[in-house]
Amino acid sequence: MALAERFGGRSVAQALEMRAAEDPDRTFLIFGGRRLTYGQVEERAAALAAALHELGIEKGDRIALDLPNWPEFVVATFAAAKLGAVIVPLNPHFTVPELQYMLRHSEAAVVVCAENFNGTDYLQLFEGFLSSLPDLQYLVTVGEEDLWYDDRIYQYEDLLSSGQGRAFPAPVVNPEEDVFAILYTSGTMGKPKGVALTHRNLLHTAAQTVEAIGLGPDDVVFGVTTIFHVFGLGPGLLGTMMAGASLVLQEQFDPAEALELIERHRVTVHYGVPTVFIQELREPGLRRHDLSSLRAGIVAGAPIGDELVRRIRRELCPGLQVAYSLTETASTVSVTRADDPEEKQIFTVGRPLPGTDVRIVDVDGTTLPVESLGEIAVRGPGVMRGYYRQPGETSQVIDRDGYFLTGDLGMVDDEGYIHIVGRRKELIIRGGFNVYPREVEDRLHAHPAVLDVAVVGVPDEVLGEAVCACVVPVEGAIVTGEELKEWCRGVLADYKVPDKVRFLDALPLTGSGKVRRVELARMMSAAESSRRG
Secondary structure (H helix, E strand, C coil), X not given: CCHHHHXXXXXXXXXXXXXXXXXCCCEEEEECCEEEEHHHHHHHHHHHHHHHHHCCCCCCCEEEEECCCCHHHHHHHHHHHHHCCEEEECCCCCCHHHHHHHHHHHCCCEEEEECEECCEEHHHHHXXXXXXXXXXXXXXXXXXXXXXXXXXXXXXXXXXXXXXCCCCCCCCCCCCCXXXXXXXXXXXXXXXXXXXXXXXXXXXXXXXXXXHCXXXXXXXXXXXXXXCCHHHHHHHHHHHHHHCCEEECCCCCCHHHHHHHHHHCCCCEEEECHHHHHHHHHCCCHHHCCCCCCCEEXXXXXXXXXXXXXXXXXXXXXXXXXXXXXXXXXXEEEECCCCCCHHHHHHCCCEECCCCEEEEECCCCCECCCCCCEEEEEEXXXXXXXXXXXXXXHHHHECCCCCEEEEEEEEECCCCCXXXXXXXXXXEEECCEEECHHHHHHHHHCCCCEEEEEEEEEEECCCEEEEEEEXXXXXXXXXXXXXXXXXXHCXXXXXXXXXXXXXXXXXXXXXXXXXXXXXXXXXXXXXXXXXXX
């Protein structure tokens, strides 16, 4: 029976319970020298849920997860599911203003975070939020320090111990209607929007995705570099769980360590954004590793050229497939399959998942015929409930027929394969992360030496696209690119900071005074090519 059918109608908590009952001793998570079975993850999730219930956390409450790729992230995810709570996965690299906005907007009642990570004292950071955010009630920290805590700050391991063997009431969850995750993604103006995804959104899409590559109990999966990302949470974590496979976690992506992990654990399925595969291909020790266990993989999250797909399949992962993935569709819209004609596997993003309908629409919303270029619109089980607390924004992207307007330009050929041509929106996808120019421009405009600025994406071999800030300085001002980058680092996440700063006398404008972004991007791309060549 297909995974989508087996787990149909179940909540995330029920899906784990079913898998743990069938395969309690099968390895679920591998992290460093630690291994957790399905039974152990189920047991720990239940204990944490019981402890959180004692603190008053119940169905519908939001639990923010600000953790690296640690097993504790996984356990906390399933603990929230058992309570009928809603997880809010956060990027550990978000700045303080970004975190504060998302915690306030989501009305998070609990934050689960690292005590320290990458030189940041998260305990101190979030402790400050307890007094400034009225909805935030508790902080759960993951770490080994012997610290004194008050009645609002708890250590993760202490909660596990206190909840062990304790019962708590199971909530009634409607997988079709009840939201399980709010994932923040930038809006068209660069402001964060919370994508509300139900249990069914995530489980159905994850099941259909892993079925497309034939994931099964004997597989070992690697490449979920960010569980807080929709692909990592959906096909990565939930898809692995439904298939009964094993998931190798890496705290932070490092290409040399990645290759060593693939060899050591005999990884069979490799996920990743193009940047991940590029860095592995460039790793000097690539050929010293035995990677013969790899049979399949999925690349998604950013544009990828046909030559790169060929190279990855030739030198690293022979069964690599290409997917088209969006946060608002609970990850995968379409994916190529091993039995597709080779040219379709190389030049397209495959056919839609079963039950997902894709059509191409004109600017006025009219459906266009086959082989026509237009905006890609998606309807199906993965399409979000909407943007959390933003019905106006939601109504702008979901039409009256229930189709989500992606902002991406493409076409569907006469065999049903989707071809991505470009993006109607001004989104820059840098290493799998979304960067909206307006947000970066607003920061740069605040610098006293900047008269005008426009931010565009330029092709980059490693990142897919790099962020290029085109700056018109104030007359007589003396400012450097590095100074402007440092200015951005104060309030923007690292991946939003411009990779390149170019100084111009003027920006190309339309007759109405708007920046000709396409022309500017071409100019910058041509300039970069001439520098390299």
